[in-house]
Amino acid sequence: MAAILWMPGLLPGQTNLLTVTPPPKQSVKKNAEFTAKVDVQLRPGYHVNSNTPSDDYLIGLRLTWAASPLDVQQVSYPKPSMEKYDFSEKPISVFSGGFAITTRFRIPAGAAPGMMIVTGKLRYQACSNKECFPPKTIEVKLPVDIVN
Amino acid sequence: MLVSLHRSLLAAAAICGMLVLNVNCGNTRSVRAAVKPEKDRKSAPEFSLKDAHGRVVKLSDYKGKVVLLNFWATWCGPCKIEIPWFIDFEQKFKDRGFAVLGVSMDEDGWEAVKPYIEKQKVNYRVVVASDEVADLYGGVSSLPTSFVLDRQGKIADVHVGLVSKSVYQNEIEQLLDNKAHVQPDADGGNPVDAGPASGPN
Numbered sequence: 001m002a003a004i005l006w007m008p009g010l011l012p013g014q015t016n017l018l019t020v021t022p023p024p025k026q027s028v029k030k031n032a033e034f035t036a037k038v039d040v041q042l043r044p045g046y047h048v049n050s051n052t053p054s055d056d057y058l059i060g061l062r063l064t065w066a067a068s069p070l071d072v073q074q075v076s077y078p079k080p081s082m083e084k085y086d087f088s089e090k091p092i093s094v095f096s097g098g099f100a101i102t103t104r105f106r107i108p109a110g111a112a113p114g115m116m117i118v119t120g121k122l123r124y125q126a127c128s129n130k131e132c133f134p135p136k137t138i139e140v141k142l143p144v145d146i147v148n
Numbered sequence: 149m150l151v152s153l154h155r156s157l158l159a160a161a162a163i164c165g166m167l168v169l170n171v172n173c174g175n176t177r178s179v180r181a182a183v184k185p186e187k188d189r190k191s192a193p194e195f196s197l198k199d200a201h202g203r204v205v206k207l208s209d210y211k212g213k214v215v216l217l218n219f220w221a222t223w224c225g226p227c228k229i230e231i232p233w234f235i236d237f238e239q240k241f242k243d244r245g246f247a248v249l250g251v252s253m254d255e256d257g258w259e260a261v262k263p264y265i266e267k268q269k270v271n272y273r274v275v276v277a278s279d280e281v282a283d284l285y286g287g288v289s290s291l292p293t294s295f296v297l298d299r300q301g302k303i304a305d306v307h308v309g310l311v312s313k314s315v316y317q318n319e320i321e322q323l324l325d326n327k328a329h330v331q332p333d334a335d336g337g338n339p340v341d342a343g344p345a346s347g348p349n
Contacts, residue, residue: 056224087310094301098166125223131290131309132224134253 015124017043017133021119031109033073034036036142038063038101038122045060047096048124050080054092059125059135063101065118071143073104085129111146167249172285182305183319192217193284194294197251197275200262205249205275207301214246214323215297216316219277221253222264224291226310231268233313237320238272245299251281253288298323309311 021039028034042048065072072132078099080116082091120140126133196206207217216267218234220227234248250272254260265274281289285295296305296319305319 029236030320045295055225057228057260058225085225087229093227106330127225129290130226132221134224135255145320 017046017063018048018124018136018138020122020138020140022038022140023142025145026105027147028105029147030107030111030113033104033106036103036105038096038103038120038140039098040101040122041098042096042126042136044097046126046128047083047094048126050093050095051077052080052093053087054090058092059123061095061101061122063103063120063122063140065142066121068116068118069108069146070118071106071108073106076102076104085127087127087129105144107144107146113146113148115143115145116146154338165313183298183322184304186298186302189253189298192297192301192303195280195281195284197278197281197331199273199275200258200265205273207249209284210247210249210297211301212245212299214241214299214320215295215301216246216248217251217295217297219253219282219285219288219291219293221291223254227292228268229310230292230294231270233316235271237316241320241324246320246324250274252276253282253291262294263332296320298326299300303320 018039021041023036023038025081041122049058049060050088051060051062061077063075063077065075078095078101080093080095083094083096084091101122105118118141120142121137122140123137125135192207194207196204199205209213216234216237218227218230234250237246238248250265250270252261252274254276257343261274261276277288285293290308294305294316295303295308296307296316299319300306304323307315
C-alpha cells in the first residue's frame with residue numbers, strides 16, 4: 001500500500017526518451033572491414049551527455065561491443081554540441097535530437113563463415129533542462145553474415 | 149503483473165488528480181510556492197538508511213521538524229544547482245526545527261557519494277537509497293525529486309525537477325511558522341524535539 005502512496009517516478013518516466021534504430025544486416029567478406037551505424041534519436045527537449053562529458057561526475061554516452069569473432073577497430077561519435085541549461089553555469093557537452101554512432105569492424109581472415117549477431121551496449125544518461133533520469137543501458141544487435 | 153501495473157497507474161493518475169494545483173503531472177513542474185492544506189497531506193513512508201558514518205537514519209527521527217527530503221544523484225546536473233541552496237537552508241533554519249535529508253540514488257553508493265558531498269561541503273545529512281526506499285516513494289525515476297514534510301512527517305508538497313530556491317524557501321518558512329498545529333506523538337508525549345543532529349557527514 002505504501003508503495004503506491006506516492007509515485008512521482010511513474011509520472012514522467014524515461015520510456016521512449018531515447019530510441020535506437022538497429023543497424024541493418026551486413027554481408028562482409030573475410031579479411032575485410034565494414035562500418036556499422038547506430039542511429040539514435042532523442043525526444044525533443046532532452047539531451048544525453050556526450051562521450052566526453054564536461055564534468056567528471058556526469059555519465060557520458062558509450063557504445064561498447066561484446067567479444068565476438070569480429071575485431072572492433074574504432075567507435076566514432078559525432079561532434080558534441082555545447083549547450084547551456086538552467087542547471088549549468090556554463091555550456092556542457094551533449095548530444096540531442098538525432099545522431100549516429102559508427103563502429104568500424106574488421107573480419108579476421110580466419111573467421112568462420114555464416115550468420116552471427118554481435119551485441120553492443122549503449123549506455124547513456126539523459127536530462128531535460130530541469131530534470132535528469134538514471135543512467136540506462138540498452139542492447140544493440142548487429143546481424144553480420146560472414147562470407148568467403 | 150499487468151494488474152499490479154494497472155493498479156499502480158490508476159493510483160498515479162489519482163494522485164496526479166489530487167495534485168493538479170501543485171504540479172503538472174504530464175510535465176511535472178511546480179507552479180506555486182504554497183503547501184497543501186493539512187487535511188490533504190499524507191504521511192511520508194518511513195524508512196531506515198545509513199549515513200556516511202554508518203549511522204542508522206530513520207525518517208521518524210525527524211518528527212517534530214520540517215524536513216526537506218531531497219532525492220538526488222551525483223550525475224544529476226539540476227541536483228548540483230540545488231545543493232548550495234540546501235546548505236543555506238540547513239544553516240539558516242536549523243535552529244527553528246528544520247533539516248535537509250539528502251537521499252542519494254547513486255548506484256555506486258558511498259564510493260561515488262562521499263567524495264562528492266565532501267567536495268560540495270554539504271552540511272546536511274545524506275543517506276544512500278535502497279531500491280525498497282525508492283519504491284516507497286514511487287521509484288523516483290526523475291531527479292531531483294524533493295518532498296517537503298511538515299513537523300508531523302506529512303507530505304506538504306513535492307517537486308519533481310528543478311524549481312527555484314524561493315519556492316522551497318517560501319514553503320519551508322510557511323511550515324516553520326505553522327507551529328500551532330504540531331501534534332503530540334501517538335504515546336501522548338511531547339513532539340519529538342530535535343531528531344538527529346544534522347551536522348556534516
